[in-house]
Structure formats: C-alpha cells, structure tokens
Amino acid sequence: MTLLEIAARLALVVAAFLLLPLLVGQLEHKAMAHMQARLGPMYAGGFHGWAQLIADGVKFAQKEHVVPAEADRKVFSLAPAVALLPYLVVLVVVPVGPGLVAVDLDIGLFFVLAVMSVSVLGSVMAGWSSGNKYALLGGLRSAAQLMAYELPLVLAASSVAMAAGTLSLSGIVETWSPWWLVWQAPAAVIFFVAGLAELHRPPFDMPVADSEIVLGPYTEYTGLRFALFLLAEYAGIVVLCALTTVLFLGGWRGPFADEELGPVWFLIKLFVLAFVVIWLRVSNPRLRADQLQKLAWQVLVPLSLAQLALTGVVKVVMM
C-alpha cells in the first residue's frame, strides 16, 4: 500500500464519519415523527426537510460557548473530544467490503472494544467538570452503567471470536456462515443491547434522562461542544450497528454478488439496525437504575457465559 492509498482510505473514513451520523440523525427525525403520527422536519432544504441537520449545525456553530464559573475549564473543554474521537478511530478498522478496510488489524476486535470503552470517559469527565449536581449525577450514572454493560459486551464479542477462530474483523466476516444467525443469536442480542446501554440510548438513557436530570453530563454544554456530544451519540450508533453487522450478520456478505455489491449489503444491514435502534427508542420507556443493573448482572452476564460455553462445545464437537 502506498502512502497516497493510505491517505485516500483515511480520507474516505473521515468522510463516512461525517456523513453517516447525519444520515442516521435524519432517519431518526423522520422515522420517529412518523411513528408518533407527525411529519417531522418539512421545511429546511425543501424536500421533506432533508437539510434540517445542516441547519442545526449552522445554528450550533453560531451559539456562544458558555463555561460555568464553577467548572473545571480544561477538563470541561476536553470532554467532548474524548467522547467523540474514539468512534472515529474505531471506524478505521471496520471492513465494509472484501479488502475494503482502511487498516486491517490482526486483532481488530480487541482494538475496537478497547477504543470504544474510552469514549465513556468523555461523559464522566463532562459530568464532573461542569460543577453542577445534575451533571455529576449523570456522570455517576453513566460510569455505573458502563461498568455493568462492559462485561456482557466483551463476552458476547469473544463468543464470535471463538466461533471464527480469529480476532481479525475481516477474518470473522470471511468465516461467517448463515447458520451463525441461529448459533450466535443470543450473543448478537446481548452485544446489541449492551452496546445500546454504553451509548446511553433509550431505553438505557438513565444517565442523560432529560425529564429528571436535564440531560445529565451535557446540561451545561452549549453551541459546538454540545453538537460534538450529539455527533458522538450518532457516530456511536453507526459504530455499534457496523460492528453488529460485521460480527453477527456477515458484514459485506449478501444473498448474491458479495464481491461486487459488498459495501451495498453492508450499508443495508447497517441502516436496518440503525432503524431498530430508533424503533426501540420510540417504543420503550426508560429503565430505572435498579432495573438496569438487574438486566446486566442477572440476565445478560449469565446468558453470555452460557453462550460462551455453547460456542466452545459446538466448536469442539464440529472440529
């Protein structure tokens, strides 16, 4: 690979990083509106409000940065970057087609899990440095939630790694076969649910619960920094859906023409999953803190251990 080729691939990743979250955001605006029997944005840009998020971005850029007097300035301004950047770094190793990956790491799965876990530090830092008790509560809640859901996430991912016999993301897609949809189904559900909890998406939005602690860690943020946190949330959805696709749904594999249409299949699966994320938000009430912990420790962890055992047994019997 020449230097130019690497630069081109990284530029593509950055472009995808800037574009896909906006598409998911727009999908959320429209899908949620129609599920609630309203229209959603209709004016910005003319056709069904397609430019709504661009208009939002312009609005955020014009707003004033406010740093509360009681805040820890440095940590407060560093937090949005800590929340957002890990997702950009993760996208670098996600394969979208045969050989179509910016950097093909030997232990891509481990890399992805490690880097994703850094992102929650952003909301913990934001929660503490704001000097606001609602923000502090939100930060605490997000730390507690991360600790509960990190374990099932890693266990579910390692079940796939065992099944595929490799930690490379491209390798996992290559060894994937349709019957994994049954064999690894519990792991897929656990991974997706735990991922949603790490992203603080409803129904796991206890840390940002806007109706009780006014958006938790993000309460004091304004303008572009707040926009960065929003972007981190949508980039997180893209990354989670992309990873679920790669690990459990066969990535670029499709019913026909894997080689030519690989990225198309990948994107279709990604957006179907993103739609499920939005659907869950609209149709489920928020879980309470004790229900959150119960779900993680009493349901997801034992289930993922059982899945790990099942994967091991099937793997040994099949060999």
Next chain:
Amino acid sequence: MTAAEIVFVLLGVVALAAAVLVVTTRQLVRAALYLVLSFGAIAACFLVLTAELVAWVQVLIYVGAVVVLLLFGIMLTRAPIGPTSDLDSRNRPAAIVVAVATAGVLVTVLVRGFGDAYVDLGEPSTGSASGIGANIFRYWVLPFEILSVLLLAALVGAIVLSRTDIGPPKDGDG
C-alpha cells in the same frame, strides 16, 4: 538510536511525567485523569515493542474499566472542583522512602535479570494474540490457573463482605 527507540523513550517520559503528576496534583479527579494519560503512554510503549494484544488489553482493562471505577469511587464520595488542601498526610516522607525503595528493587531486578534480553521487532509473532495464547496455554498454564483461583477467591470474599445477611451471628441472635 533507531526511530523505535526514540519513540519508546519519549513515551516513557510521558508515562513517567503523568505518573508524577498523579501524586503531586492537588486536584483529586485530575489525578485520575493523569492516570489515564500514564496508562495510555504505557500501552503505546507495548505497541512500539509489537506486543499489540497486551497494549489493547491495557487500554480495555485499565483505561476503560479501572479508571472509570476509580472516578466512580471518587465522585461518589467527594469530588470537589479545584484544589483539595488535605490530600497530603504526615506520612509523606515515609511514602517517598517506600516508593523509591520499591522502584530501586524493581529496576535492579529487571536490569540484572533482563538487561541483555532483546525483543526482535522484525518478528511480530511473539506479541500477537496467537503467540501470547500459545505461550500462556503451553508454558504458563499453572500460573494462569493459580491467578484465576486467586481472582475467584477475591470475588467470593467481596460477596461475603457486601452481604449483610450472611455475616457472623450478632449479639442476641442466640
């Protein structure tokens, strides 16, 4: 010096400086955040030595879980913004002596034991997931199993400590 050596030394300086800041800063939460920087620099050191798996495990476990746990603990008890005056106790000289002595012992042991051991950076198999897996489960199975039993004992101990209904019989229980 090769480029790898220069990068390694620079990362070591970052890790050491961050570690010193952890113990000298007067702001409690910032100390934990400096710890993140130190762990990150150490992970990068592992990367330079081509021990990829160890590097990412370091990030996943220490940055992703241990520091979050630390922050959770600090924020749950007290998390003042700005300097805390009572961070230093009178044990400071003793702590410095113990720290210097421990560091001296560790450095001596490492230099005496592995002073002439070199990692061949051109051969990537030793640090990869398969290399480490083969080593652990071929040559180091016993320590691995002992560690897992130790962790299990700690787990059971934590459960016993945190459950109030299975403690020793209180006075008047008969």
